[in-house]
Amino acid sequence: MTEHIPVLLNETIDWLKLTKGDVVVDGTINTAGHSLEICKHIGSTGHLIGIDEDKDALAFAKKNLKNVTPKHTLLHGNYRDMDTLLTRIGITKVDKILLDIGLSNRQLFDSGRGFSFAKNEPLLMTFNSNPHKDKLTAEEIVNCWDEENIADIIYGYGDERFARVIARNIIQARSTKKISTTFELVEIIEKSVPSRAKNKRLHSATKTFQALRITVNDELQALKEGIDKGINLLNPNGRMVIISFHSGEDRIIKNMFREKQKEKIVEILTKKPTTPSIEEVKTNPKARSAKLRAIKKNN
Ligand SMILES: C[S@@+](CC[C@H](N)C(=O)[O-])C[C@H]1O[C@@H](n2cnc3c(N)ncnc32)[C@H](O)[C@@H]1O
Known part of the structure; x- marks a missing residue:
């Protein structure tokens, strides 16, 4: 552990x-x-x-x-x-x-619930290890919410400058295939953040993952x-x-x-x-x- x-x-x-x-x-x-x-x-x-x-x-x-x-x-x-x-x-x-x-x-490293962008796991992000089937998950947010709402939470709870681009690319990606795993989401985020803005100390997905977790758990x-x-x-x-x-x-x-x-x-x-x-x-x-x-x- x-x-x-x-x-x-x-x-x-x-x-x-x-x-x-x-x-x-x-x-x-x-x-x-x-x-x-x-x-x-x-x-x-x-x-x-x-x-x-x-x-x-x-x-x-x-x-x-x-x-x-x-x-x-x-x-x-x-x-x-x-x-x-x-x-x-x-x-x-x-x-x-x-x-x-x-x-x-x-929770970050061992829960298997998708809190870490460094591990390929299902996109849950619920603190509850056994969530009710109606509980909001990160997967539901990225696959069902509209672009503006996704951008707003990534900006509001993640302070992510590229929130609008990330949201737009999420909508585009999900139009061909459901986004189900952390690595699929990371790939979309990586594509959305320009290389000049990539920070050696902070992974490009850090802020988006934080924003999703804060939203999922209210x-x-x-x-x-x-x-x-x-x-x-x-x-x-x-x-x-x-x-x-x-x-x-x-x-x-x-x-x-x-x-x-x-x-x-x-x-x-x-x-x-x-x-x-x-x-x-x-x-x-x-x-x-x-x-x-x-x-x-x-x-
Ligand atoms: C940073 S850890 C606490 C670490 C703890 N003080 C220790 O030293 O072991 C946060 C914990 O709070 C729980 N948690 C977060 N929000 C909660 C909430 N609203 N109600 C109950 N538990 C919550 C998480 O599941 C997690 O286990």
Whole structure:
């Protein structure tokens, strides 16, 4: 299995200011990278609740948490529904919440769901390892959506300069053959980006793949709902820490935290986002775009 190295681990633990007996929600537990460390700080009276959309990830989390001291409960679902998920297990208030949003290395390299342009896989891109048959997939977007909508998401969620050309070439390619795999899509993107604009550090397909993944999983809307519900669930002095990897996500977090501060519901703890040290980026280059923001609920 490809290992996922938890990003900004020490900083996350510091900002959460964990104490014995805390009830903590890790809304994106994945294989429990951050949660294993959280468990060391909340003792035998603490309770960790881990949520993930990906059932396969939860199975790994369960194994990894086997020997920890605190009580732990793993819930399959979307963190945008954390209020209902928690009510089902009798919890209405929590002390700390962590969201480390996006994709894990395991999903990128081992899931077989088409997140990586470097592997030839079906174009799914769903966080859920066993999605409902009606769930939107990347294949549906590239084969059924109209040109303008495809261009808009590639530009809006991927900041891709060549979004219009890519969308036009997708429409042209699918008129002769359905686009079913990552490599078929990569070939279309490669053809759409002029060689002078090809960047040695960033593959031409990076931005389009990111945009499709964000759309398939409705990630920005889930984030807005997750922040809202999370803040409601927090006890006075409770804390929420969010790590994001994309400017669109960070903007949502910054603006929502500011609004809630204006309404005197929370206090922003990170005036500027916390970013990884040079040493962390050296050992884990994937951490380079990470930004952490933290808030504390008012009394
Ligand atoms: C970056 S990984 C988290 C890594 C984790 N903190 C660790 O160190 O192992 C993100 C995880 O969040 C999950 N995820 C993303 N969006 C989600 C959502 N809206 N609801 C529930 N899980 C989500 C993904 O399936 C993935 O497992």
